[in-house]
Amino acid sequence: MNNISELKSPAVFIGKQGNGIISFGSGQPDLPPPKEAIEGINIRSDLRYGLIQGEPKLRDSLSKEYPASAAENFVITNGASEALDLIFRAMDKGKVLLPKPYYYSYPEILKFSGMEPVYTELNKGRIDIDDFTEKVQDCKAALINSPSNPTGRVESIKTLKEIEKITKDLGIYVVSDEVYKDLIYERENYMIQGSHVITINSFSKTYAMCGVRVGYLWSNDMDIVNKVIEIKTHTSMNTNLVGQDMAINAMKAPKTYIEKQLEIWKQRRDIIYEGLINLGLDLWKPEGAFYVLPKVKNPRDTVWNLYKKYNVITYLGNWFGAPDRIRLSYALDIKEIEEGLKRIGRYLEEN
Amino acid sequence: MNNISELKSPAVFIGKQGNGIISFGSGQPDLPPPKEAIEGINIRSDLRYGLIQGEPKLRDSLSKEYPASAAENFVITNGASEALDLIFRAMDKGKVLLPKPYYYSYPEILKFSGMEPVYTELNKGRIDIDDFTEKVQDCKAALINSPSNPTGRVESIKTLKEIEKITKDLGIYVVSDEVYKDLIYERENYMIQGSHVITINSFSKTYAMCGVRVGYLWSNDMDIVNKVIEIKTHTSMNTNLVGQDMAINAMKAPKTYIEKQLEIWKQRRDIIYEGLINLGLDLWKPEGAFYVLPKVKNPRDTVWNLYKKYNVITYLGNWFGAPDRIRLSYALDIKEIEEGLKRIGRYLEEN
Numbered sequence: 020m021n022n023i024s025e026l027k028s029p030a031v032f033i034g035k036q037g038n039g040i041i042s043f044g045s046g047q048p049d050l051p052p053p054k055e056a057i058e059g060i061n062i063r064s065d066l067r068y069g070l071i072q073g074e075p076k077l078r079d080s081l082s083k084e085y086p087a088s089a090a091e092n093f094v095i096t097n098g099a100s101e102a103l104d105l106i107f108r109a110m111d112k113g114k115v116l117l118p119k120p121y122y123y124s125y126p127e128i129l130k131f132s133g134m135e136p137v138y139t140e141l142n143k144g145r146i147d148i149d150d151f152t153e154k155v156q157d158c159k160a161a162l163i164n165s166p167s168n169p170t171g172r173v174e175s176i177k178t179l180k181e182i183e184k185i186t187k188d189l190g191i192y193v194v195s196d197e198v199y200k201d202l203i204y205e206r207e208n209y210m211i212q213g214s215h216v217i218t219i220n221s222f223s224k225t226y227a228m229c230g231v232r233v234g235y236l237w238s239n240d241m242d243i244v245n246k247v248i249e250i251k252t253h254t255s256m257n258t259n260l261v262g263q264d265m266a267i268n269a270m271k272a273p274k275t276y277i278e279k280q281l282e283i284w285k286q287r288r289d290i291i292y293e294g295l296i297n298l299g300l301d302l303w304k305p306e307g308a309f310y311v312l313p314k315v316k317n318p319r320d321t322v323w324n325l326y327k328k329y330n331v332i333t334y335l336g337n338w339f340g341a342p343d344r345i346r347l348s349y350a351l352d353i354k355e356i357e358e359g360l361k362r363i364g365r366y367l368e369e370n
Numbered sequence: 371m372n373n374i375s376e377l378k379s380p381a382v383f384i385g386k387q388g389n390g391i392i393s394f395g396s397g398q399p400d401l402p403p404p405k406e407a408i409e410g411i412n413i414r415s416d417l418r419y420g421l422i423q424g425e426p427k428l429r430d431s432l433s434k435e436y437p438a439s440a441a442e443n444f445v446i447t448n449g450a451s452e453a454l455d456l457i458f459r460a461m462d463k464g465k466v467l468l469p470k471p472y473y474y475s476y477p478e479i480l481k482f483s484g485m486e487p488v489y490t491e492l493n494k495g496r497i498d499i500d501d502f503t504e505k506v507q508d509c510k511a512a513l514i515n516s517p518s519n520p521t522g523r524v525e526s527i528k529t530l531k532e533i534e535k536i537t538k539d540l541g542i543y544v545v546s547d548e549v550y551k552d553l554i555y556e557r558e559n560y561m562i563q564g565s566h567v568i569t570i571n572s573f574s575k576t577y578a579m580c581g582v583r584v585g586y587l588w589s590n591d592m593d594i595v596n597k598v599i600e601i602k603t604h605t606s607m608n609t610n611l612v613g614q615d616m617a618i619n620a621m622k623a624p625k626t627y628i629e630k631q632l633e634i635w636k637q638r639r640d641i642i643y644e645g646l647i648n649l650g651l652d653l654w655k656p657e658g659a660f661y662v663l664p665k666v667k668n669p670r671d672t673v674w675n676l677y678k679k680y681n682v683i684t685y686l687g688n689w690f691g692a693p694d695r696i697r698l699s700y701a702l703d704i705k706e707i708e709e710g711l712k713r714i715g716r717y718l719e720e721n
Contacts, residue, residue, distance in 0.1 A: 030603070033421065047419055062408050062616070068398055068580045070384065097448055097606040104605040108482065127604040131459065133484070229419045230611040252381070253478040254455040255448040259610040260581040265413070 023323045029123065032332050041359035043347035044332040046168060046310065048227040050280055053272030056226055056265045065260035071252045073235065074263045080270045085237060087212065092237045094247050095258045095266075099198050099221040099234035100124065103162075105254075106194055106217055106236060107132035109246035113159035115194075118146050120312065120341035122168045122196070134159070138340070144172035144303040144312070148181050155185060160192040166199040166307025169339040169346040171288075173306040176209040183211040192217055192243070198234075199308040201225040201277050204285045214239045222262075224308075225277065226269040231262040284309055287349045287356060294360040295347075298367055312336060312344045321345055324370065329362040374674045380474065383683050392710035393683040394698035397519060397661065399578040401631055404623030407577055407616045416611035422603045424586065425614045431621045436588060438563065443588045445598050446609045446617075450549050450572040450585040451475065454513075456605075457545055457568055457587060458483035460597035464510035466545075469497055471663065471692035473519045473547070485510070489691070495523035495654040495663070499532050506536060511543040517550040517658025520690040520697040522639075524657040527560040534562040543568055543594070549585075550659040552576040552628050555636045565590045573613075575659075576628065577620040582613040635660055638700045638707060645711040646698075649718055663687060663695045672696055675721065680713040 025031055032044045072078070073095025082088045096102040103125075107115070112133045117125055119138040129136045137158065139150045144167070155161050163182060165174040174182075186193040193211060196219045200208050210218070221234035238244055288305050295302055295313050302313035315321045318336055322345055325331040336344030349356055376382055383395045423429070424446025433439045447453040454476075458466070463484045468476055470489040480487045488509065490501045495518070506512050514533065516525040525533075537544040544562065547570045551559050561569070572585035589595055639656050646653055646664050653664035666672045669687055673696055676682040687695030700707055 030422075045419065052417060057413055060413060062411060062612075066403060066579055066581050068396065071381075097610070100604065101606045124604040131601055131605060228417055230416050230608060232607065232610045250482055253451065253475040254482060255452045255606070256583065257581060259448070259583045259613050261413075261612045262610050 020326075023319060026319060026322060026335055028338060029334055032326075032334075035332060038330070040330050040332060041355050041362065042332040042351065043349065043359060044334055045350070046348045047229040047350060048224060048280075048309075049350050049352065050227050050283065052227040053269055053276045055272045056228060056269035059268065060261065060264050062261055065264060069257035069260050069263070071257055072248050073258060074260065074267065077263050077267045080267060081235065081237065084270075085210070085218070088237055088239065091241070092239055092244060094236050094244060094251065095263060096234045096236065096251070097255060097258055098223060098232045099196060099219050100128070101255065102219045102221075102234050102236040103128050103194070103196065104132060105247045105250055106219070106243070107134050107160075108250055109243055110134070110159055110192065114157060116151065116155045116158045116161040118151075118163060118167075120169055120336065120339045120344075122164055123338045125162060126340075129162075141170065141172075144170035146174055146178050146182070148178055151182065152185055155189065155191070158191060160194055161186055162194045162196065164196040166203055168199065168308055169310045169312050169336070169341065170303060171305025171308050171310045171312065172303055173203055173205060176206075179209045179211050183213060183216070187213050187215050191215065194219060198224050202281065202284055202309065203307040204281070204288060205306040217243065222266045222269060226266070226272075228262070228265060228269065231265055233258060233262040233266045284349075287353060290353060291347065291349045291356050291360070294356070295363075298360070298364050309349050311347050311349065312339075312341055313347070314344050318343060318345050321366070325363065325366055329366050331359055331362050331366075371677075374670060377670060377673060377686055379689060380685055383677075383685075386683060389681070391681050391683060392706050392713065393702065394700065394710060395683040395685055396701070397699045398580045398701060399575060399631075399660075400701050400703065401578050401634065403578040404620055404627045406623045407579060407620035410619065411612065411615050413612055416615060420608035420611045420614070422608055423599050424609060425611065425618065428614050428618045431618060432586065432588065435621070436561075436569070439588055439590065442592070443590055443595060445587050445595060445602065446614060447585045447587065447602070448606060448609055449574060449583045450547060450570050451479070452606065453570045453585050453587040454479050454545070454547065455483060456598045456601055457570070457594070458485050458511075459601055460594055461485070461510055461543065465508060467502065467506045467509045467512040469502075469514060469518075471520055471687065471690045471695075473515055474689045476513060477691075480513075492521065492523075495521035497525055497529050497533070499529055502533065503536055506540065506542070509542060511545055512537055513545045513547065515547040517554055517656075519550065519659050520661045520663050520685075520687070520692065521654060522656025522659050522661045522663065523654055524554055524556060527557075530560050530562050534564060534567070538564050538566050542566065545570060549575050553632065553635055553660065554658040555632070555639060556657040568594065573617045573620060577617070577623075579613075579616060579620065582616055584609060584613040584617045635700075638704060641704060642698065642700045642707055642711070645707070646714075649711070649715050660700050662698050662700065663690075663692055664698070665695050669694060669696050672717070676714065676717055680717050682710055682713050682717075
């Protein structure tokens with residue numbers, strides 16, 4: 020990058036690493052997957068076409084994790100991305116309500132699948148249920164994401180139950196992207212339920228397997244499940260079987276694997292949150308996932324100068340519908356977080 | 371299956387195997403992949419996100435296989451299916467010319483991506499260049515497939531060069547699905563070329579890795595390549611890295627791997643072709659791929675009765691736009707082909 024105008028998407032930072040760079044950029048865990056996910060994988064048994072819907076063993080394991088589900092309610096996909104893409108391709112075309120700031124792919128996924136995104140502005144990083152209720156009236160679906168990338172916030176159980184009811188009464192879908200559901204610091208998760216709910220999840224974040232590309236959707240509405248399978252039959256066929264085997268095995272890891280990870284994430288959260296507060300920045304306290312989204316003056320200049328002069332990668336809030344903010348992922352070890360905070364401190368002092 | 375009306379798509383035969391069934395159904399190689407594809411794969415190194423466009427090593431290897439290409443011209447995808455889906459999603463919307471009979475996913479892929487399929491009827495299993503020329507005039511693209519699934523035919527070099535020129539003169543794309551290019555029995559392949567050409571291929575057939583889901587597209591038109599990458603960034607992200615590693619290694623196999631496979635396929639082709647001719651059926655001689663598409667009386671009854679009474683799976687020609695025929699894949703060993711032919715002979719005698 021030679022010019023600030025090149026700051027168009029997270030892609031500009033791909034491959035920028037080493038040389039003392041501290042990267043608060045990419046949203047992928049740096050922790051190892053459970054050893055179960057790697058050991059005992061026999062590639063040789065994964066060479067022939069599998070079921071489009073996904074391996075029965077994996078769907079069986081998932082049905083045990085979700086109460087009120089059966090193996091037939093799941094479709095295994097190339098990450099949560101494909102699950103979202105297929106869901107919106109399968110729906111009747113129309114508006115979809117999206118809380119803003121949003122995960123940067125959401126508006127694009129909706130547009131590529133022929134849907135029209137409409138927005139409800141978050142209040143302190145959480146859904147404003149009055150605005151949500153007003154805007155959702157003429158939508159085909161709402162897409163929510165709790166814990167949220169990029170805000171790090173978790174919706175209250177009250178809000179989730181209200182969303183569950185409003186969408187049910189309207190007879191529309193609610194698509195709940197829960198890829199960070201195992202990374203909540205503050206309370207138990209509440210899973211919204213009902214035959215109008217489509218839950219999206221992935222093995223990428225919980226089990227640190229981003230590159231393997233295994234995600235899934237589940238819904239008790241077999242019409243939408245069957246429509247998704249029909250589309251996937253032609254557009255990508257079965258999800259890669261080696262990845263599905265790894266996912267089956269990852270789910271055999273003891274619960275302590277997830278608990279230990281959560282402790283590490285919480286420690287990092289405390290350090291980066293307090294560090295940025297001490298630097299005088301205005302930000303919401305993350306309750307889940309691994310992102311902070313502080314307000315800064317001149318976000319574009321900030322991201323540019325932090326990278327060019329201080330060797331620190333941050334993402335522009337504008338990519339996530341948050342034009343007055345920048346996003347930092349804290350998927351890196353504490354020493355690096357502390358060094359990054361020092362450099363951000365120097366930048367704030369010197370500018 | 372209890373009723374003949376259930377013969378709606380190849381999906382009805384999924385999981386039907388064993389119990390003495392001879393299956394001429396599924397189009398996947400039964401031969402092993404090269405040992406290079408399996409050995410030395412280190413799953414542990416494939417856990418982090420990769421480049422959306424695909425691993426540089428794999429694209430480098432591919433650029434050596436295709437003259438006049440560079441690594442930047444390739445996008446690695448979840449099989450040839452995703453490559454086709456992305457290409458048509460990336461194009462301006464309009465008509466696409468499709469030779470008929472066709473691979474059964476083509477019309478669906480076109481419809482799901484917002485394109486409108488129009489058809490040119492094949493003549494003896496090959497493109498009728500006059501009809502092609504007439505019908506392609508108001509199309510955005512033509513989609514060809516040589517060697518063809520389901521006809522087993524290979525287009526003549528003359529036809530391919532004419533298609534290359536007609537589409538170039540019209541300023542439209544030609545999408546050439548060459549997943550069977552390494553399975554031609556009769557002559558060398560001719561690869562159509564030009565910046566209006568988009569070539570689709572896969573590791574599934576050549577290297578017997580269907581379940582691993584690694585395919586690719588290549589084009590020297592960087593506009594379409596970049597548009598594809600943009601869509602894939604949001605709809606599935608990188609293709610699974612374990613599969614890409616296997617593909618890189620598969621390409622290191624000696625040429626004799628492909629040559630030996632080709633000998634086996636040719637031997638099987640001769641047996642099934644002569645066998646069906648001896649049974650009095652009317653069919654085209656396969657010049658590539660591993661399918662035959664004989665004419666039969668009452669194809670629906672034939673497929674139903676062969677399955678129910680003779681324990682033989684065949685596919686309905688109607689699924690491929692060939693209503694008076696049935697499709698047989700000869701991806702099974704010679705003993706099974708011979709046993710299957712005997713049973714088909716008994717069926718023809720008894721009905």
